[in-house]
Amino acid sequence: MSGLDDVIAAETSLSEVDGLNGQLVIRGYRLEELAGRRSFEAVLALLLAEVLDGGEAAIRTALGAARRTVFAEVERIDAALLELSPVEALRALMARLPGGEDAGTALRLVAAPAVFLPALVRRRRGEAAIAPDPALGQAADMLAMLKGRRPSGAETAALDAYLVTVSDHGLNASTFAARVVASTRAGYASAVLAALGALKGPLHGGAPGPVLDMLDAVGTPERAAGWLAAELARGERLMGFGHRIYRVRDPRVDALKQALARLGAAGDGDAGRLALAETVEREALALLRRAKPGRALETNVEFYTALLLEALGFPREAFTGVFAAGRVGGWIAHAHEQVEKGRLIRPQSRYVGPRAA
Numbered sequence: 028m029s030g031l032d033d034v035i036a037a038e039t040s041l042s043e044v045d046g047l048n049g050q051l052v053i054r055g056y057r058l059e060e061l062a063g064r065r066s067f068e069a070v071l072a073l074l075l076a077e078v079l080d081g082g083e084a085a086i087r088t089a090l091g092a093a094r095r096t097v098f099a100e101v102e103r104i105d106a107a108l109l110e111l112s113p114v115e116a117l118r119a120l121m122a123r124l125p126g127g128e129d130a131g132t133a134l135r136l137v138a139a140p141a142v143f144l145p146a147l148v149r150r151r152r153g154e155a156a157i158a159p160d161p162a163l164g165q166a167a168d169m170l171a172m173l174k175g176r177r178p179s180g181a182e183t184a185a186l187d188a189y190l191v192t193v194s195d196h197g198l199n200a201s202t203f204a205a206r207v208v209a210s211t212r213a214g215y216a217s218a219v220l221a222a223l224g225a226l227k228g229p230l231h232g233g234a235p236g237p238v239l240d241m242l243d244a245v246g247t248p249e250r251a252a253g254w255l256a257a258e259l260a261r262g263e264r265l266m267g268f269g270h271r272i273y274r275v276r277d278p279r280v281d282a283l284k285q286a287l288a289r290l291g292a293a294g295d296g297d298a299g300r301l302a303l304a305e306t307v308e309r310e311a312l313a314l315l316r317r318a319k320p321g322r323a324l325e326t327n328v329e330f331y332t333a334l335l336l337e338a339l340g341f342p343r344e345a346f347t348g349v350f351a352a353g354r355v356g357g358w359i360a361h362a363h364e365q366v367e368k369g370r371l372i373r374p375q376s377r378y379v380g381p382r383a384a
């Protein structure tokens with residue numbers, strides 16, 4: 028059954044994914060002009076220009092205040108929530124936020140993953156949650172709430188580059204889910220929850236944790252080729268490779284690889300881990316080329332996401348939630364665009380079941 032590959036289901040002025048040329052353009056800027064060069068707040072100002080007032084500085088201030096507001100919900104984290112995976116607990120906490128189609132709702136939703144995820148990680152470890160510092164930018168504050176210390180400039184720059192890199196990406200599965208829900212006028216919170224539900228699957232934003240599981244299982248560079256070949260022979264998919272749209276290298280891979288290199292140059296990286304990952308990447312690409320000659324399978328964004336978020340100290344089970352922290356602004360921008368310019372999304376199905384007598 029089709030995955031709607033060739034269906035154009037929306038018109039958007041937010042981002043364009045050019046899968047043949049390996050280019051991602053966000054509001055007229057190539058990703059290379061944004062990641063590592065413009066702050067997450069500056070990119071939110073681009074994506075959410077019709078939803079939020081003011082530019083980068085105003086959004087930074089408003090988002091800081093929103094982080095403080097949503098932190099009140101952290102007190103309500105209980106034992107039942109801590110038994111869920113972090114992304115499921117994040118989903119439950121975000122479901123408690125009020126809905127609407129206004130700037131305040133949007134700011135709270137953008138602030139929420141950055142506040143809830145570090146709190147969940149710490150509480151799962153038996154540590155107290157740390158309150159946000161509204162004076163910081165979103166990336167620095169998210170790391171401060173995770174680590175309990177002011178992050179280094181290199182750490183902040185790396186997370187900021189990551190959040191920008193994943194901020195929007197055409198009509199991916201979670202964004203489509205957000206637009207479907209927004210088209211019913213259910214409000215931004217419901218649209219974001221639908222998107223988060225879609226994001227957590229391993230074929231979408233749930234892949235980076237398994238990428239690290241794969242690196243751990245491989246263990247050393249010399250075992251890479253044999254381990255990967257055995258995995259493919261068993262019919263398994265190699266996590267962090269392949270993409271529905273890109274037929275050449277995903278441009279986000281290089282943006283993240285550069286952020287990782289800068290982190291390593293600042294002494295915050297793990298050279299051994301990176302060397303293992305590069306060997307696994309090289310061997311996996313060679314094997315995939317041989318196994319699926321008709322299909323251009325390349326490294327996808329999740330491969331270097333895993334390494335970057337690990338180097339920043341996020342536990343692997345929290346990676347999908349960090350992805351959500353970067354993508355949530357894009358989801359809301361699409362929800363807004365759908366409400367303003369679209370109609371109720373209601374495709375048709377072809378009935379293939381038994382006919383009535």
Ligand code: ACO
Nearest residue numbers: 229230231232234264265266267268269270271322327329
């Ligand atoms: N490893 C091994 N084989 C693969 C892989 C992979 N990573 N990806 C695709 N293939 C194979 C499929 O088995 C299929 O083979 P077949 O035709 O013999 O059945 C062929 O390549 C085509 O695959 P499709 O399923 O058509 O690719 P699709 O566009 O549906 O899937 C997807 C894209 C889901 C990302 C896929 O490549 C995959 O499962 N990758 C691994 C998981 C992953 O990395 N997910 C993160 C994606 S990035 C993101 O969402 C942010």
